[in-house]
Amino acid sequence: MVDNIRIGRREFLVSAIASGISCSVPAAESVRFDDSLSVLISDMHVGGPGSNRVHQQGLLSAAVDRILEMNPLPRRVIGFGDLAFLHGLKCDYETSYPILKRLADAGIEVYNGLGNHDRRSAFFDCYADDAKRSFVPGYAVYRIETPHVDFVMLDSLNEDPATARKGCGEFSVDVQKWMMSEIPRMKGPLILAAHHPLDEMCVGDRPFRSFLASSKNVVGYIYGHEHCWSPGWITCSYKTGRIMRTLSLPSTGHWGDIGYVTVRTTPGVATATLHQRDFFFLTPQAESPSMIQNRYIQEDNRQGCTCRFSLACS
Numbered sequence: 371m372v373d374n375i376r377i378g379r380r381e382f383l384v385s386a387i388a389s390g391i392s393c394s395v396p397a398a399e400s401v402r403f404d405d406s407l408s409v410l411i412s413d414m415h416v417g418g419p420g421s422n423r424v425h426q427q428g429l430l431s432a433a434v435d436r437i438l439e440m441n442p443l444p445r446r447v448i449g450f451g452d453l454a455f456l457h458g459l460k461c462d463y464e465t466s467y468p469i470l471k472r473l474a475d476a477g478i479e480v481y482n483g484l485g486n487h488d489r490r491s492a493f494f495d496c497y498a499d500d501a502k503r504s505f506v507p508g509y510a511v512y513r514i515e516t517p518h519v520d521f522v523m524l525d526s527l528n529e530d531p532a533t534a535r536k537g538c539g540e541f542s543v544d545v546q547k548w549m550m551s552e553i554p555r556m557k558g559p560l561i562l563a564a565h566h567p568l569d570e571m572c573v574g575d576r577p578f579r580s581f582l583a584s585s586k587n588v589v590g591y592i593y594g595h596e597h598c599w600s601p602g603w604i605t606c607s608y609k610t611g612r613i614m615r616t617l618s619l620p621s622t623g624h625w626g627d628i629g630y631v632t633v634r635t636t637p638g639v640a641t642a643t644l645h646q647r648d649f650f651f652l653t654p655q656a657e658s659p660s661m662i663q664n665r666y667i668q669e670d671n672r673q674g675c676t677c678r679f680s681l682a683c684s
Contacts, residue, residue, distance in 0.1 A: 403477065404442040406517050410631040410642070412450035412565075412594030413621035415487065416469070418461025425654055426455065429623035431469050432647070433630050438476055444632070447473050448514060448521060450594035450619055451485025451565030458489025463496035484510045484527040485565035485595060486537045506548045518635040519559045519589065519681050524549065526564040526571055539566025539595070546573050549581070558587025558683040561640065565594050568604070568616065579604060582614060590615045590640070590679040597626025599644045601677035606684075615679045617642055620671075625652050627671060638682070644675040 411433060415426045437447065449470075454462035473480050482500050484493065490508065494501040505511045509525040526539035534540070541549065550573060553560070562582065564571070568591055571578040582588055583606040591604075591614065600618035620627035628648040634641050648654070649668040655661060 402442040403445050404634075405445045406635045407440075407442070407444040408514075408516065408521070408633045408635075409437055409444045409447045410450060410592065410619055410633060411447060411622040412619040413452040413485070413597055413624050413626075414449070414466065415452055415455050415621070415624035416462055416466040417455030418459055418463075418465045421455045421462070426623040427465060427469070429628060429647070430466065433622050434469055434472055436645070437473065437478075437630070443476065443478060445516070446479040446481065446514060448523065448563070449480070449482040450523075450563065450592070451483040451527070452487045452594065452624075453482055453485075453493070454488050456487055458487060458492050460492040460495060463493055467496050479514075481512050481514055481523060482510065483512075483523045483563065483565055483594075484525050486527060486534075486539065488527055489529065490527065505552070506544055509542065509545055511545060511548065513556070516635055518637055519561055519640050519679070520556070521592075522553065522556075522560050522562050524562060524564040526566040537595075539564065539570040541571050541573060541578070549573055553585060553588070556587060559589040559681040560585075560587050561590040561592060561679060562588055563592045567593055567595060567618070583607070586684050588614070589681055589683060590617070592617045592619065592642075594619045594621075597621035597624060599627045599629075599631075599646070599671055599675060601642075601675075610684070612684050615677065617677045620644065620646065625650055627667070629671075635681070638680070640679040640681060642677040642679070644671055646671040646675075 414430045416430055453466055470480055482497055500510055503512055511525050512523045514521040525545055526541060528534040528540035568578050573581040582591055596618045598618050599620045602616040603613045604616060606612040606614050619631055620629045622630050629646040632643050649664050
């Protein structure tokens, strides 16, 4: 018996056509899915008409092409914010929406977190489904269930110009209250997620790092923002020796490490694997002697880099 695999319309049609059978199949199940497989994308920075860079749209489209070629398909794609180019304009989201809609049309669940270049009002105007599924009204907060571990996407976007440090993250009072009330009551294991690095945020009167370390049902933290594939870990307890895995994601389309990450779960471990497409800084460029470091980074990151999260709760 194969676990977590669902056979759907596409595979059935291929078999039927090969057998010469004429058939009509309901569109509800359109593909073969692996419920234990997720794809993580981040920092797409897609601009609308008039933005001065256009490579982001093409790179996101190429990533979607690659995802739709997977067999089986991932059950879900999770975005980690900075979907918009620079200022969260509605035209940015109107440009990215049809690209990501291809995933939803194939039956893949699509979730979008928010980063410092996003703006909630314009985002939710275009991505109404994300507003409906949020656990905190007005914010992008989701619990994303998988067979072996749940992802909890948190909204770290600070839109207040009076208090926001440039590009830095912050959990709103509403999001913090929800975290302190709901996360301790959730049955683990959980991997928390947001756009920003963990040391930029607080929960109540303590650093987010401390909240993570004291949460016995939390086994990891994944974030975007830095455009860099970078596994890490934090200390949870010197007394017990408990640590927690962290992971910084590549950019799917802007600059830095370019690619996406797959996460496959089993009962004991979630394995994140980097799928690197390119590396460049600021804009794609033809290689020159001064750019050889770009190629070295790209080649180093194409060796099947992985980051494993133990799903054993303490």
